[in-house]
Amino acid sequence: MASSKTTPGTAVDEADGGNGDEQSIAKSAKKSTAKSTAKARAGNSQDLAGLEAGLDALETVQIKRVSPVEVLVQKVLPPIVAVAVVLGLWKVLVLAKVTDDYKLPDPGLVWDALRQLWLQGELFDIVWTSVSRGLFGFVIALAIGTPLGLIVARVKFIRAGLGPILSGLQSLPSVAWVPPAVIWLGLNDQMMYTVILLGAVPSIANGLVAGIDQVPPLFLRAGRTLGARGLVSAWHILLPAALPGYVAGLKQGWAFSWRSLMAAEIIAKSPDLGLGLGQYLENQRNNSDMAGVLLGILMILVVGIAIELLIFAPIERRVLRSRGLLASAR
DSSP: OOOOOOOHHHHHHHHHHHHHHHHHHHHHHHHHHHHHHHHHHHHHHHHHHHHHHHHHHHHOOOOOBOOHHHHIIIIIHHHHHHHHHHHHHHHHHHHTTOSOTTTSOOHHHHHHHHHHHHHTTOHHHHHHHHHHHHHHHHHHHHHHHHHHHHHHHHOHHHHHHHHHHHHHHHHSOGGGGHHHHHHHHOSSHHHHHHHHHHHHHHHHHHHHHHHHHTSOHHHHHHHHHTTOOTHHHIIIIIHHHTHHHHHHHHHHHHHHHHHHHHHHHHHOOOGGGOOOHHHHHHHHHHTTOHHHHHHHHHHHHHHHHHHIIIIIHHHHHHHHHHTTOOSSBO
């Protein structure tokens, strides 16, 4: 029988050859691993750079100052054109004799009624009587509606009980509160403020509740982690985060305050109450003076728009701009 023999030199050569192959394979694997790692790191660096650039682009708010000419064209001119169109149509209807003159007087007669009030020194007193009542009543409603909204939004038991009631009060016409307020309090300023509160408080509270409902829970958890609880959390977290909804509730609350006050002034009449816009409107109706009636309506409309533009519109723009929701500085 033939037997196979392996010499020591041959075994060593084979062992060296095997070790050499394993070393070359290991080196190749290390090189390929290093290359893939380098490529992965380069790709990750590019991805991170792209992500950071995208975040920077999202966070950057382009602030563009509007020139006076653009303000004139975009803000001032459109209302003037709208008023001119309304006056033109009014004048056309008067000239066309679509109805009797005592039902639709000429715009010039309304201007004469305004001029007469100015010359008699009564215009400012009439407007200020209503504006001062409306603003003071709104401030009281703000002081009541804000904590009420916080409590309703954060306490489930109270929300279940008072939430539907607040919504019902908000939908109730403000004029419905005038008769019981007169019976309860009499013909005085307290009756006026009561009607304003009953009209404005539900709107302010519901607006704050809606704003708080839109606050991400992560904000509250982060605040608790930093130690903000109770009133501190409400003041530093809830209210700032709920500002857009809260401001909308304030605007609606002012609208309800003004409407409630006009309803109370039209219905309730007393020398102790003074002469406000609502009472002026009712007096002109009793005198069958349609020009005075239209003047009263226009003054009520102008005051409501002026308060909105001078107080609430700047607040709303500032809140939206602080959150990057306005593309240009207005």
